[in-house]
Structures are given as structure tokens and as C-alpha cells.
Amino acid sequence: MKSLTHHLRHYLPLFGVLVAGLVGFTLFSADRNFQLALVIAMAGGYVSWGLIHHHIHRDLYLSVVVEYLVFALLGIVIAFSVIF
């Protein structure tokens, strides 16, 4: 919890991107292409956030980058499967 409080200002942009994407996903329920674009944008924002966050904390390694990428890929595949 202490760590979370410490990193709150770092996490806020991530939460902002994810919440905005979720709201957009709900509002544009009739446009499936746009929904998928939103999910991809959210995944991109999540990976970007990870790269910047770890770069700032000086612990950005290839394995970390790969980890964010596979989680983003997982999210996109799951979203794609229910959108189309």
C-alpha cells in the first residue's frame, strides 16, 4: 500500500487511459471497429505506460518489455474474440 501511494502519480495516467477506453467502449457499442480500435489504443497506452514507468525507475529490461507486450496481446485477443 505504501508503494502504491508512492507510485500513485505514476498510476493515475494509466488508470485515466483505461477508464477513458472503457467509457468509450460502452458509448460506442454499435461501432465494433471503433471498439476494437479503442482496445488496441488502450493496450498501446498500457505498454507505453510500462516502458515510461520502468525507464523512470531504471529497471527497464527486455523481459519486462516482453511481459507488457504479451499481456497487451492477451487483452487484444480476448477483446477481439467477443467483439467479432
Next chain:
Amino acid sequence: MNFAYSLSHYFFPGQSNNHKAKILHSSSIFLIVIFLVVYQLILQALPITGVKILGYAANIPPDEIIKLTNQKRSESGVSSLVYSSELTEAARRKGEHMLTYDYWAHVAPDGTEPWKFFGDVGYKYRFAGENLARDFSNPNDAIAAWINSSSHRDNLLSTKYKEIGVAVVEGDLAGQETTLIVQLFGTQLADTTSNVPLVQARPQASVAPSPTLSALSPTPIVPVGALISPEPTHTIIEGEPFQEKANTYKVLISPFGSTRNVDIATTVFLLIVMIVDGLIIARRKITRVSGRTFAHLAFLGMILAILLIAKAGKIL
């Protein structure tokens, strides 16, 4: 002993897995991604191989669609539409046509346009429109989807239309059992009470189907490719009696439902393992080279939310 070791290795952080549950390693996540993709491919391939799977079939009362449509029009200050048996028959024929020729589009692969069905039942229109929906489990979701789409909402709330006909057709479409909703709007050619200037009207020239009908189409139609099935099977759900069906929505298993269940199970499972993993690492005060657990939790939580709010139906 081996089982306990495997359980610990895959789901709890420790020395054997470099202090991170093996299932959360990038290689494991990638394998899960591959599993989900293969699962989807199998679901998509089943109808192609001739294996019939249960699709998204549901009993939706057409009268409920009409009632909800008029309710939306009333909320928007637009006059209610009158039930038309001719439009209902035209809608039923359009639905049958889609099942027979195995397509999901306003215009059939052979070029048959929606307006042909108006003419087939002898409905001479001044204005005409068509909304399509499929795979919805109840009328409310279908109406909500149309309302959320500007082009469909324009049709649904248009003051040009005076009459409505709805057919709910159930059958085999591209190898999947599904439910199609065909909603037709129209204003009779003889009806001159429309508040739209006559210059905008595009009356039908002939009752009989004609290849020149495309030039008379009141709304632009985008053709969508479709598969031709030589042996279509289908069942028609009649609109009457509404009272008997209103509260008996029967939803069968669907590719969407099974996909969503697998996705939700996978996501929840990963979230639980991740939370346990994060708590153990925090408790042991172990520093490891890894992504932020909280960020992963937020992202997967967002994916879970998408899974929960995603709806099956499609409109056209």
C-alpha cells in the same frame, strides 16, 4: 508430492520459478494467447467442416419489437407506427431469403434488394426502410443497439414512416443456428399525409419485382459478402400470439457465450493468481525484475469489464 510441487511452481512465487508464479511468466501468457486463438479458430472452422453447432437462438416476440419501437418514438415525440400485415409478411420473406441464400446483408449476393420484398407483397411505398439485427437474446438489446447506431436510429425514429412490420426468423445461417430480426418501415404511396416534402419521396414504380428497382431505392445499401449454402434449414417464428411468448425467451448455447465464458474464466483465473502472487511477493519483500503487478491487474481488470459489458448481437 509432485502435484503439490507443480501447484506451487505454477501458481505461487518461489525459488523454482524465479519468485514469480510460472503461469504469469511471459512464455505462459503467450501460450494462453495461442490457446485462445486456436479455440476461436476451431469455433469458426466447425461450420465449414459441416459440423453444426448451436448458435445464438432466442425466441423474440415481434410484437415486443414493435412495442419498444413505438415506445422509443413516443419518447422522442414522434408518432407511433401502425402494424402492417403486408410489411410483416415482407419482413418474413426477407428473413427467409437470408436463411435460404445464407447471407447477412441488406442486399443479397444475387443483387436482390430489400425493396423487392415490399413489392412482392403488394406494398406500394412512398418511403421504405429496413433495419436488421441478429444474435440478440432479447428485444430490448436489439432496440438499444439500433438506437445507439445513428443510421438505424434515423430509420427507427423517422417521421417519414407510418407503418411497421417485424419478423423474427430462426434458422441456420453459415452453419450456426441463429435468430434474425427484420424490421421494415414504410409509408403507403397513397398516404399523402407525410410531413416530408414530396420531392424527397421516391415512390416505387411497379409492384412487380424489377431489375430497375435499384434505381428507386430510398436508402443507400452497402452489400456484404455472404456464403451460399445449398441446403439451408430454417424455422419461422410467427409473430402471434405475443402474449404467450412475451416472457419465454429461450436462449441456447452460442459461440459468443462459450467464447465469453472461456475468456472470463481465463481472465479471472489470471487475476486471482496475480493477486496472490503480488501479495506473497509484497509480504516477503522480494525485489524481482518484472512488470508492475498493479498495472497488470488494472489492465486485466479493464479487459474483464469489457467481457462483462460486451453484447452478442449485431445490427445491419
